[in-house]
Amino acid sequence: MGSGAGDRGWAERRPVLFLFLLSLFCPAAPSEQIRYRIPEELPEGSVVGxxxxxxxxSVRELPTRKLRISSEKPYFSVSSERGELLVSSRVDxxxxxxxxxxxxxxxxxxxxNPLNFYHVNVEIEDINDHTPKFMQNSFELQISESTKPxxxxxxxxxxxxxxxxxxLQNYQLxxxxxxxxxxxxxxxxxKYPELVLKMPLDREEQKSYHLTLTASDCGDPPLSSTAQIQILVSDANDNPPVFSQELYRVSLLENxxxxxxVLQVMATDQDEGVNAEITFSFTESGQITQFDLNSDTGEITIRNTLDFExxxxxxxxxxxxxxxxxxxQCTVEIEVLDVNDNVPEVIFQxxxxxxxxxxxxxxxxxxxKIRDEDSGHNGEVICKLEGDVPFKLLTSSRNTYKLVTAGILDREQTPEYNVTVTATDKGKPPLSSSSSITLHIGDVNDNVPGFEEASYVVHVAxxxxxxASIAQVSASDPDLGPNGRVSYSIVASDLEPRALSSYVSVSAQSGVxxxxxxxxxxxxRAFELTLQARDQGSPALSANVSLRVLVGDRNDNAPRVLxxxxxxxxxxxxxxxxxxxxPGYLVTKVVAVDADSxxxxxxxYHxxxxxxxxxxxxxxxxxxxxxxxALGERDAARQRLLVAVRDGGQPPLSATATLHLVFxxxxQEALPDFSDRAEPSDPQAELQFYLVVALALISVLFLLAVILAVALRLRRSSSPAAWGCLQPGLCVKSGPVVLPSYNEGTLPYSYNLHVAHAGKTEFNFLKCNEQLSSGQDMLCAESSGALFPFCNSSESTSHQQAPPNTDWRFSQAQRPGTSGSQNGDETGTWPNNQFDTEMLQAMILASASEAADGSSTLGGGAGTMGLSARYGPQFTLQHVPDYRQNVYIPGSNATLTNAAGKRDGKAPASGNGNKKKSGKKEKK
Known part of the structure; x- marks a missing residue:
């Protein structure tokens, strides 16, 4: 294409564009159509508009709006910088x-962003890029000389x-x-040319004529082509053939x-003989490929299948x-009628x-976009969605639809949708086709992690x-990726915040x-945690659950005699x-407690x-x-009982208590008898004494070895302060040396064995409640209720064993004794330390056991639970904490009673129940 043709095309386009200036200056709505006009054969990259x-x-919106062309064949494209419509391929x-x-x-x-589309119409103008061409380069005519002008x-x-x-505009000869x-x-x-005889022919003058036929158009510049005509003058044939019609019209279905x-043409010739024999032919046989012609009969038949499209x-x-x-010559015009033979096609964009x-x-x-190559009703298409999907189709323009959301999407319920669009035309019979696409739903963090249980209860011994692992919580989140990845943490507890980390921890990944x-x-005994499951979405979602840990009891505490x-x-x-x-007289009662449950x-008691x-x-x-x-004449006035207290654990633990009873x-009668009379020697007690002495010697040797090792180690140190406690006169031991035996899981009480010599060896229990100063060693060991001396006293005889604190003991008015022997303070005083409290609790425990067995003989007034008559008026109900919560009494639902009554059914003799210390220590 020359430059002149291009310039002319642009010149013709400008007036057309001027007609649409108002529509171009206004923003185009999705239903409007943008129109352009361009000449054909523009070079690639030419600007359309x-x-x-x-x-x-605006130009600033182009990167985000991503303007582009949606077309089956990319004839045009959009410039991303300026938004111009450009020619991208040859337009013919x-x-x-x-x-x-x-x-x-x-x-x-x-x-x-947002998604929208606009209809664009580009009108293609014709340029003179084709030259008129004859199907044959030469034509041959035979004209009889008798032909009239x-x-x-x-x-x-x-x-x-x-x-x-x-x-093509005209022909020239x-x-x-x-x-x-x-x-x-x-x-x-x-248009087609007709040659007209102007003058009669004379074969004798000229047998043939050579003419040039020129076909030209009116383009700018005009184009033309030529064909040669050779006319042969023949002898006279006066009558040409004549068709029955100059124009034949017929309509055929494409199927x-x-x-x-198709049809049969008819022609006649008035001549006779050879001049009357007519043959039929196509004038442009090379162009006719769909039909056949019988040259003798003039019958036209279909050679190949017709296609209306x-x-x-x-x-x-x-x-x-x-x-x-x-x-x-005659003309046959065949019209092809459309048949609904094309199925609609759905194209997703x-x-x-x-x-x-x-x-x-x-x-x-x-x-x-819906495409149906048929025409009329056969090409009109209706689309619909198959199935129950949260989408719908909106008609945008002819054969164009929008797919929009019509319901709430939930990926956890339906992660993807198989959307099927069915297109049906209006032909008879109608044809339809379906096209399916899979729409994947993206995840959003819209689900809170959920625990498998509403709350957790864990039993731990x-x-x-x-x-050790004591429990595991599990939470699930139906979201995907980080939105469904759950981590665990402890967010609250009824423990002290500072102590929480020293009790429990939770694995952030597994929930253990x-x-x-x-x-x-x-x-x-129990504590409660609040655990949180938190996903990693943005924003993160979380859920809490309570975990109650119940600490089970084990038999790790031996009974303690109070x-x-x-x-x-x-x-x-x-x-x-x-x-x-x-017989049946209540002499005394062994009171013991067990820290277990x-x-x-x-x-x-045994x-x-x-x-x-x-x-x-x-x-x-x-x-x-x-x-x-009853007491016999031969029975000694002084009696001794060794009692074992066992718990119900497996294996059971026990403690022992020694009772000294004087008839x-x-x-005044009891004191001389208790100090002067000596009981016969007990071989088993003597053996026990020797074992205690042997263990004491072994302990002394062990302590000496430890002290020697410590001294050697301190001697290597360069600091003289390490020898400060070994220097003479600086470390003085006072009283028996006791090593605390408190271990985790046991009550923090220990005892030492004090041996006094006053005519008889006796084992006494002392409370290790004094804080040891630096340099002191104390060993308190418990074995079946008897404690053995493992402590070495100072070699200096000037330091005597300090008496134990009396602030934790009962006063004389508070010490348990026989009924009616106390004259304590009627108002009562609350025990001033923990040990006194435990003694009181043990007494209440014994009373509870007595009530459960149904053999209680403790008498007392109302409000004292039957204890005031036996143990003194200060043991009132308001002074005694309830210790029954640690005791399980199988087979009994009895409760404590505060009914008053006599213990033995008769008043005891005066002076009974007084408890005295022995003036001299008994020897075994």
Whole structure:
């Protein structure tokens, strides 16, 4: 294409664009159409127009709006910098539209963020880029000399693919004397030449003529082509063939099968003989490929299948020639009728990769184009969605639909949708097709982690190994990726915040709860944690659950005897019994406690040794010592009982207590008897004494070895301060040396064994409640209720053993004794230390056991739980804490009673129940 043609095309485009200035200056709505006009064959990169400006988009919006062209064939593109519509490939009007007078390309311009599209119409102008061409380079005519002037002869026509003024406009004949040329026009507007005889021919003068036929258009510049005409003058054939019709019209359905007869033309010739023999032929046989012609009969049949979508009409010129060479022509026009033989096609455009589940209703998802090559009702298509999906189709324009959301999306319920669009035309019968796409739903952090249980309860036995797993919580989150990745933490607890980390921890990944220390049921029986499961979404979502940890009890605490106890000076106490005591008389009661719970704290009392077997009985559950028979004349006035207290654990733990009982009617009578009379030697007690001495010697040797090792190690040190405690005169031991034996899981009480010599060896229990100063060593060991001396006293005789603190002991008015022997303060005083409290609790425990057995003999007034008559008026209910919560009494639902009553059914003798310390220590 020359530059002149290009300039002319642009010049013609400017007036057309001027007509649309108002629409170009206004922002284009999705339903409006942007129109441009360009000449064909523009070079690639040519600017059609500023599409962004015509759509009302600024240059700054272009990167985010992502303006582009949606078309099946990319004839155009959009400049990303300026938004101009550019030619991207060759535009050939003849190939696109053929002979149509108007040729336009329609497509959609798509803009995103938000998604929208605009209709664009680009009209293609024809340029004179095709030269008129004849199908044959030469034509041969035979004209009889007898042909009269004004006879007409149809010549072969030329074809020009252009339209309008650029198409074939006229034919010209080279100058001659006998022939002239007449331009004729067919019904379809095409032109063809007719040769007209101007003067009669004379074969004798000239046998042939050579003429030049020129076909030209009116383009700028005009184009033309030529064909040679050779005319042979023959002998006279006076009558040419004549067709029955000059124009034949017929209509055919496009689905007719090959071999079907279209029509049969008829021609006659008035001549005779050879001059009357007519043969039929196509004038342009090379162009006719769909039909066959019987040259003898003039019957036209279908050779190949017709297709309305390709060619809608055929125009065929037939020629009838007689034997003398005279010809006649007629035109056959065949119209192809459309049949609904094309299935609608659904084309998805602008499909997203993911649709987020929080997408709002009415959001554009995709653009659908429907294509049906049929025409009329056969090409009208209706689309619908199959199935129950949260989407719907909106009609945008003819054969264009929008797919939008019509419901709430939830990825956890439906992660993807298989959307099927069915397109059905209006033909008879209708044809339909379906096209499916899969829309994937993107995840949003819209689900809170959920625990498997509403709350957790975990039972953990005490003394567990530190670091052991005690529980595991599990939470699930149906979201994906970080939105569903759960981590665990402890957010609250009923423990002290500072101590929480030393008790438990939780694995952030697995939810396993670990014990950071060994639990002690006696210190901590239960605690509650609040665990949180938190996902890693943005923003993060979390849920809490409570975890209650119940610490189970183990039998790790031996029973502890609270009564009988040692006196303030370390001497043994004794109980007096009236000589006239009848069988069943309540002499005293062994009071013991166990820090454990349940069966582990269920105590039983057993007699291990008795000076006079059969004289006393011991309550199995109450610990009450009663007379089994009356005192005989041969029975000693001084009796000794060794009682074992066992708990119900597996294996059971035990402790022992020694009771000193004196039969006397008065305190003055009991004291000389207790100090002067000596009991017969007990071989087993002597053996026990020797074992204690042996263990003491071994302990002394062990302590000496330890002290020696420490001294050697300190000697290596350069600091003289390390020898400060070994220098003479600086470290003075006072009292017995005791090593604390407190271990985790046991009550923090320990004892030492004090041995005094006053005629008899006696084991006394002392409370290790004094803080040791630097340099002191103390060892308190417990074995079956008896404690053995492992402590070395100072070698200096000037330092005597300090008496134990008396602030934790009962006063004389508070010390348990026989009924009616106390004259304490009626108002009562609360015990001033923990040990006194535990003694009181043990007494209440014994009373509870007595009530459960139904054999309680403790009498008292109301409000004292039956204790004031036996143990003094200060033991009132308001002064005694309830210790029954640690005790489980199987097979009994009895409760404590405060009914008053006598213990033995009769008043005891005066002076009974007074407890005195032995004036001299007994020896074994």
């Amino acid at each position: 500023n599409l962004a400006k015509d759509l009302g988009l 009007r003849e190939r696109l539209c053929g002979k149509k007078p108007a040729c336009a390309l329609e497509f959609e311009a798509v803009a995103e 004004e006879a007409r002869f149809i010549l072969g026509s030329a074809h020009d693919a252009d339209i309008g003024t650029n198409s 080279s100058p001659n004397d006998h022939f002239i040329l007449v331009n004729k026009e067919k019904l379809d507007g095409s 007719v099968s090959p071999g079907t007869t 390709k060619i809608k009409e055929y125009s065929i010129v037939l020629e009838a020639r007689d034997g003398g060479g005279m010809i006649a 602008s499909l997203p990769g993911l649709i987020m589940e929080d997408t709002r209703i009415g959001t554009y998802i995709a653009l659908l 005490e003394n567990n190994p530190p670091g 709860v670990f014990a950071q220390r060994a639990f002690d049921h006696e210190q901590l 009564y009988p106890a040692l006196g303030p000076d370390g001497s043994a106490l004794f109980d007096t019994v009236p000589r006239a005591a009848q 349940g069966h582990n704290a269920w105590l039983s 007699v291990l040794q008795a000076s006079e077997p059969g004289l006393f009985s011991l309550g199995l559950r109450t610990g009450e010592v009663r007379t089994a028979r 006397a009617d008065s305190l």
